[in-house]
Amino acid sequence: MGGAANGAGDLDAWLEPFLAAMGRKTRRAWAPLYVRGLLGPGERKSLLPMAARLGLSGHDQLQHFVASPAWDDGPLWRVLAEEADRLVGGPSAALVIDDTALPKKGTLSVGVARQYCGQLGKKASCQALVSLTLARREVPVPVSLRLFLPEEWTSKPERCARAGVPEAEVVSRSKGEIALAELDRLQAAGVRFGIVLADAGYGASAEFRRGLDGRGLAWAVGIPRNQKVYGVDVQLVPPGGRKRRPVPDQEPREAEAVLAELPWRRVAWRRGTKGTLAARFAAVRVRVGDGATWGNNRHLPGGEAWLVGERRTSGERKYHLSNLPPGTSLRALAAAIKARWICEQAHQQLKQELGLGHFEGRSWTGLHRHALMSCIAFAWLQRLRLAEHRRRTGPGKNAAPRSGAAAVAEPARGAPRHHRPAVRAPRRADPMSALQARVQAT
Secondary structure, three states: OHHHHHHHOOHHHHHHHHHHOOOOHHHHHHHHHHHHHHHOOOOOOOHHHHHHHOOOOOOHHHHHHHHOOOOOOHHHHHHHHHHHHHHHOOOOOEEEEEEEEEEOOOOOOOOOEEEEEOOOOEEEEEEEEEEEEEEEOOEEEEEEEEEEOOHHHHOOHHHHHHOOOOHHHOOOOOHHHHHHHHHHHHHHOOOOOOEEEEOHHHHOOHHHHHHHHHOOOOEEEEEOOOOEEEEOOOOEEOOOOOOOOOEEOOOOEEHHHHHHOOOOEEEEEEEEOOEEEEEEEEEEEEEEOOOOEEHHHEEOOOOEEEEEEEEOOOOOEEEEEEOOOOOOOHHHHHHHHHHHHHHHHHHHHHHHOOOHHHOOOOOHHHHHHHHHHHHHHHHHHHHHHHHHHHHHHOOOOOOOOOOOOOHHHOOOOOOOOOOOOOOOOOOOOOHHHHHHHHHHHO
């Protein structure tokens, strides 16, 4: 373990690119302290307990650092993106789009509203963050967390102003629109990935899928079972009667019905910590019904894509679309779809180990900056994990480890794998906690 412990002592050196982007000397002094507070021991990672564990006389200066709107943290998000790309970026990496909720009481904290909270598995008072995670094999690095503002906030500019929301952000935007904007930012920063993955909360939107297509990206996304599709051989024919526009020569069908008629095959996509992970899958090429509307609010056929069904051993069924090439194997489709689980591991570790949801301030700036510092701390721990993996497997082994190859590949204990409600369980020792202990010891 000596290599990892020595690596922990390099935290200040690793932080140098972040500090160089911060400007004033006082900020450069407080940033490493904040990161160490997140990496250190203790259940709560809010300002008061962190200040006490750091030996500070008070928390005012930490509060000013994290909540002051006087400086721009955009350059730090860019440095984080560049570091994530160095760690796991490349053609075999995936960019996973999802959202994560932070339960919150009261009504004054920015963006808080009654909405679906995955952590609780029901509607509750919470803040919802759109997240983008860069991942290769089993190694995730969160690179974006942006607050979604519900209509009850965007319709009240004075409420937003009290919470410090910038004027440019006081606009109604869907989670998909936020995700695409962040994707553009990451691409501008040079982040490399081969595919974009998202669940049905994003994939159900034809506009979101078109946004990915318009950017020339490969993608695999969840969809609802009633998504309408056409056979790949659908043709537009002259209409009958008084209609002028061509119409499809077949009726659209629901994804569930189309897949029910196909043979389903057991596919194993990887080996997990408890054995081989497998489910039954079926796939067929279709034309997605997301074009212009025609009679009875039906949609004309759009682009060609894979329609994929998944039957889990629990009996649960899921449906997906992907624009991967026609020759893609069923196993490759399944592996791409199931790679999305890794962001759930990252979310759980950000919350349980690094205190993502512990920020007690109410402001837009404070929430996002606390999220940024949590992501920086997470990236540092992933760097240590990868260094330890290389130490174990020998020099020149720069690839991210496969499942079961090293501690980096292990999911957080109790992490939900299939978007089940993430009820927080008692903590158990895991690789993230062990690395944090070594960081603290140095």
